[in-house]
Amino acid sequence: MKVKLWATLSANGNYAQSSAENPPKKEALDDFAAHVREAGNFIVGRRTFEFFRAGGGAGFSGIDIVVVSKGVTEIPGVKVAKSPQEALDYLRDKGHATALVSGGADLHNAFLGAGLADELIFNVAPVLEGKGLNLLADTERYRFEAVELVDCKPLGGGVVQLRYAVA
Numbered sequence: 522m523k524v525k526l527w528a529t530l531s532a533n534g535n536y537a538q539s540s541a542e543n544p545p546k547k548e549a550l551d552d553f554a555a556h557v558r559e560a561g562n563f564i565v566g567r568r569t570f571e572f573f574r575a576g577g578g579a580g581f582s583g584i585d586i587v588v589v590s591k592g593v594t595e596i597p598g599v600k601v602a603k604s605p606q607e608a609l610d611y612l613r614d615k616g617h618a619t620a621l622v623s624g625g626a627d628l629h630n631a632f633l634g635a636g637l638a639d640e641l642i643f644n645v646a647p648v649l650e651g652k653g654l655n656l657l658a659d660t661e662r663y664r665f666e667a668v669e670l671v672d673c674k675p676l677g678g679g680v681v682q683l684r685y686a687v688a
């Protein structure tokens with residue numbers, strides 16, 4: 522099963538955060554919805570899922586949603602997994618060819634740190650963010666990880682998509 526990590530970055534390279542005052546760009550959201558439809562699933566960190574649910578969480582009927590949490594064991598309507606690997610095992614057992622990892626930063630860093638991502642999809646939004654979150658492939662050591670650029674395209678609204686294959 523191919524594991525795709527999808528994230529929006531700010532133009533100054535932060536892991537973009539959103540809020541009611543600072544909503545995501547429509548083009549990035551439309552792109553996310555297209556990737557979800559293609560994969561038929563998404564894996565999400567418990568905190569991001571809480572934001573998603575508080576915002577109504579509509580539009581994903583028929584989609585397998587897996588929430589990753591150490592502390593919560595059950596959430597009605599979705600699968601809860603205790604770890605990234607358990608989330609992947611669940612989707613693989615259900616026959617999915619692709620798993621889409623939608624964030625937030627903690628969860629993306631857990632996948633990157635464990636070497637579980639095969640493809641990175643970064644949508645760079647035309648915003649400069651102050652103090653922000655980061656993608657940290659390794660929280661202990663400073664190291665470079667070579668990735669291969671496989672596609673690059675504008676999505677409209679000033680959003681540019683970069684796709685990388687992870688060796």
Ligand SMILES: NC(=O)c1ccc[n+]([C@@H]2O[C@H](COP(=O)([O-])OP(=O)(O)OC[C@H]3O[C@@H](n4cnc5c(N)ncnc54)[C@H](OP(=O)(O)O)[C@@H]3O)[C@@H](O)[C@H]2O)c1
Pocket residue numbers: 527528529530536537538539540565566567568569570589590591592593603604605623624625626627628629631
């Ligand atoms: N830029 C983007 O594309 C993007 C996408 C999504 C969200 N966001 C932003 O990201 C922020 C939220 O991200 P976040 O980092 O605070 O939280 P998060 O990654 O959404 O959720 C963190 C929680 O997920 C669970 N978790 C994470 N790693 C785990 C692991 N290895 N094993 C088991 N459980 C694990 C834990 O849940 P428990 O505490 O329940 O154990 C943890 O507290 C928001 O600001 C949101 O706007 C940005």
